[in-house]
Amino acid sequence: MVGPRPGYAALSGVRTPHLQRRNGIYHLRVRVPDDVRHCIDRAEVRRSLGTYAHKKARSLAALYAARVMEAFDMIRTETFTKGRARELVHACFHDLVSEIEAVGGYIPQTTEPELEIEEQRTLATDRIIQLRQQQLTQDFDGQVKSRADMVLVANGSSMLDLGEVARLDLLSGVARALVEQQNVFLLRLEDRLAPIRPVDPLFAKEIGQGGSNVDEAAVPPMLRSVPEPTGPRLGHAIASYLDTHRKVWRPRTHKARIWQLGYLEQFLGAERAIASITAHDIRAFRNGILALRVNHGRSPTQTFAEKQTASEKHRIAIKTATIIFEPTKAFFRWGKSVEGLIDTNPAEDIRIIADKKPKGQRTRRPFQEDELRMLFQSPLFTGCKSRHRRFVPGSSLIRDAKFWVPILGLYTGCRLGELIQLHLCDISLAGPIPFISINEDNNRGGDLKHVKSAAGVRRVPIHPDLIKLGFADYVAGYAKRRKGNRRLFDEIRYGCDGQASTEFSKFFARFMSLVDRLRSCLGSTN
Numbered sequence: 001m002v003g004p005r006p007g008y009a010a011l012s013g014v015r016t017p018h019l020q021r022r023n024g025i026y027h028l029r030v031r032v033p034d035d036v037r038h039c040i041d042r043a044e045v046r047r048s049l050g051t052y053a054h055k056k057a058r059s060l061a062a063l064y065a066a067r068v069m070e071a072f073d074m075i076r077t078e079t080f081t082k083g084r085a086r087e088l089v090h091a092c093f094h095d096l097v098s099e100i101e102a103v104g105g106y107i108p109q110t111t112e113p114e115l116e117i118e119e120q121r122t123l124a125t126d127r128i129i130q131l132r133q134q135q136l137t138q139d140f141d142g143q144v145k146s147r148a149d150m151v152l153v154a155n156g157s158s159m160l161d162l163g164e165v166a167r168l169d170l171l172s173g174v175a176r177a178l179v180e181q182q183n184v185f186l187l188r189l190e191d192r193l194a195p196i197r198p199v200d201p202l203f204a205k206e207i208g209q210g211g212s213n214v215d216e217a218a219v220p221p222m223l224r225s226v227p228e229p230t231g232p233r234l235g236h237a238i239a240s241y242l243d244t245h246r247k248v249w250r251p252r253t254h255k256a257r258i259w260q261l262g263y264l265e266q267f268l269g270a271e272r273a274i275a276s277i278t279a280h281d282i283r284a285f286r287n288g289i290l291a292l293r294v295n296h297g298r299s300p301t302q303t304f305a306e307k308q309t310a311s312e313k314h315r316i317a318i319k320t321a322t323i324i325f326e327p328t329k330a331f332f333r334w335g336k337s338v339e340g341l342i343d344t345n346p347a348e349d350i351r352i353i354a355d356k357k358p359k360g361q362r363t364r365r366p367f368q369e370d371e372l373r374m375l376f377q378s379p380l381f382t383g384c385k386s387r388h389r390r391f392v393p394g395s396s397l398i399r400d401a402k403f404w405v406p407i408l409g410l411y412t413g414c415r416l417g418e419l420i421q422l423h424l425c426d427i428s429l430a431g432p433i434p435f436i437s438i439n440e441d442n443n444r445g446g447d448l449k450h451v452k453s454a455a456g457v458r459r460v461p462i463h464p465d466l467i468k469l470g471f472a473d474y475v476a477g478y479a480k481r482r483k484g485n486r487r488l489f490d491e492i493r494y495g496c497d498g499q500a501s502t503e504f505s506k507f508f509a510r511f512m513s514l515v516d517r518l519r520s521c522l523g524s525t526n
Contacts, residue, residue, distance in 0.1 A: 019061040025050070026057030030068045041160070047153060067155045082169060086202070089173030092151045093203050096181035097196065105192035106185070117189055124182045124189075125300060126496055129255055131179045132262075136239045140171045148174045176200050183301040199301055232341050234277070235270025240339075241331055250450065251498035259297075260327045263289070266304045274335060275342050282328070282347045289324050290352070292316045322352045372410070380511065381407075391514050399474055401489035405504060408471075411463045412436065416508075417501035418456070421449045422488045427475050434462040434472070447487055447494060 020029045028047045045068055049060045108116045134140050145159075148170050152158050159167060180198055187194060238261050246254055267285050268277060291308040293299075294316055299307060309315060316324075328347055335341040367375070378391070380402065385394035390402065397403075405419050412419075418438050426437040438458050440451050451457050462471065478488060495502025 016058045016061055018065045019057060024052050026052070026054070026061070028061050028064050028068075030065055033072055064154065071155050071157045085166065085169045085173055088151045088155065088170060089177055089202070091154075092147055092174050093177040093180060093198075096147075096177055097184055100181060100184045100188060103188075105188040121186060121189055121298075122496075124186050128179050128182045128300060129258060131175045131182075132258055135172055135175050136242055136258075138168055138172070140175060144171055144175050144178060147178065173202070176202055187301050197301070199303060231273045231275045233270060234268055234272045234274050235265055237274050237335060237339075237341055238265055238331065241334055244334075257327050260324050261331060263304050263324070264328050264331070277342075277346050279346045279350060282332075282350045285328065286325055286350055286352060289321050290315065290318075292321070292324075318352060318354050322354065325352055375406075375512075376410075378511075378514075391511070399470060401492050401504075402507065404471065404474065405489060405492075406508070407466070407469065408436075411466055412460045414438065414460060415452070415456075415501070416504060417450070417499060420487075420489055420492050420500040420504055421447065423449070424475070424479060424486055424488050427488065429462070429472050429475065434467065435459045436462060447490075447500070450500070 018028055018030050020027045026049045028045070028049055030045045032042060032044055047064060049057050049064075051057050051060070106117065106120055110116050130141075131144070134144065149159060151170075151174065152162075162170065180200055180203055183199055184196055187196065242254065242257060242261070245257070249257070264285060267288060268281060288304065288308060291310075293307055293309045293314055296307040296316065329350070332342070332345045332347040336343070336345045379385070379393045380390050381397075383393065383395050383397050384390045385392035386396055387398055390398070401420075405416070408414065408419050409416065414436070422436065426439065428435050428437065436459070438451060438456060438460060440449050440457065442448050466472075475488065492500075492504050494500055
């Protein structure tokens with residue numbers, strides 16, 4: 001009887017090679033050849049096929065057995081090349097995209113679809129930032145490792161078979177594939193039918209896939225034909241810069257620097273030698289920033305060039321452009337003065353000239369008296385339906401953080417973040433003049449506090465009206481329930497960006513929209 005070719009599973013006959021049934025579920029079972037057994041340290045490769053159907057199991061067994069045989073051949077040659085790593089990462093990418101496409105798009109489950117979709121967009125964006133941080137630190141979480149294991153197991157191998165360099169190559173590639181999966185998810189939040197255009201060149205069939213109407217003169221240097229650069233690469237230098245400052249910056253600052261310098265890396269190219277970057281390149285990058293759309297941050301799947309617009313009225317403000325560009329100047333200062341990566345700073349003389357405003361013109365409009373009256377006569381301060389229906393008139397007056405924070409902002413002029421982060425020990429009621437202490441004293445534990453500047457460390461007197469309204473009673477009642485080193489308004493969580501004001505700002509914005517859509521301006525909110 002003629003059997004199947006060595007290394008291949010037959011699809012006909014009574015018995016399919018490498019197929020075993022255990023408790024009704026079919027498994028793949030392949031004997032490890034003697035010449036590679038010492039590398040794998042096992043006698044056979046086993047994998048559940050996850051099916052009770054014999055016909056489906058035969059097809060899967062044939063597919064996976066062939067992959068296992070390929071893995072044996074790879075082990076025999078003792079090579080796990082970068083090309084092989086790319087093949088596995090590409091396979092992982094296609095599997096991840098297929099998971100999103102199988103669903104077809106996100107379907108809201110609540111009566112507020114816009115808020116729900118916005119929440120999903122925020123979660124996906126945060127996940128992208130996490131994955132990019134892991135690529136910088138080479139410290140990957142469980143999801144990345146699990147996906148990498150799945151790819152290897154499907155090809156009859158495991159992490160134990162890889163060297164350290166090959167393992168990091170694969171994990172980094174899988175993390176990039178997961179970033180693209182989140183990009184596809186973000187795309188499907190807005191359009192269920194739009195074609196997928198990978199942002200990462202690793203997954204794009206050709207540079208510029210999907211096309212954009214960009215003049216040849218505006219094509220980023222990374223797409224031009226340039227001589228092979230030498231010396232430290234831009235991508236590696238940016239990664240080193242971000243890692244060096246991780247402990248110095250606040251989480252929010254570090255997160256912002258990742259995407260701000262990500263624009264620079266995308267424009268010039270990660271493999272560009274940092275010493276070959278000229279003032280002309282930085283000037284072109286600055287002009288690209290000035291051409292960004294107002295909502296450029298809400299399109300993570302688009303490239304830097306695609307986020308630009310020819311319409312001046314739809315471009316970001318000069319101040320916003322300056323905020324995005326300044327980290328580039330700081331990065332090159334670091335590269336020259338701290339690390340000595342470059343002899344001259346190409347960004348030193350490149351600036352964004354801000355428009356002069358008329359003297360006396362205020363950036364933010366203060367509240368008018370009638371607006372304040374309307375605000376503090378709302379159900380939140382006069383009586384609401386219940387704790388969860390704060391904007392509906394009723395008989396319940398709930399004196400919690402949502403009640404006290406706006407009132408404290410009115411009487412003290414403190415920034416929103418300064419009020420939210422107050423610890424119980426920062427409230428002094430015993431002396432002749434009760435006061436609130438704004439400080440960065442974090443030695444007593446609890447959530448970290450932050451003050452914008454040295455002048456921001458101060459004592460603010462508590463107005464007698466606040467005492468009459470019951471603020472002292474609120475503090476005393478809270479002290480009985482909590483320790484002195486806990487936040488006074490700890491029911492308001494810090495945002496995912498590490499800012500104390502983030503969560504309450506969202507609540508207050510919704511509140512203001514219900515109170516005649518007034519502008520959100522609590523004191524000098526930061």
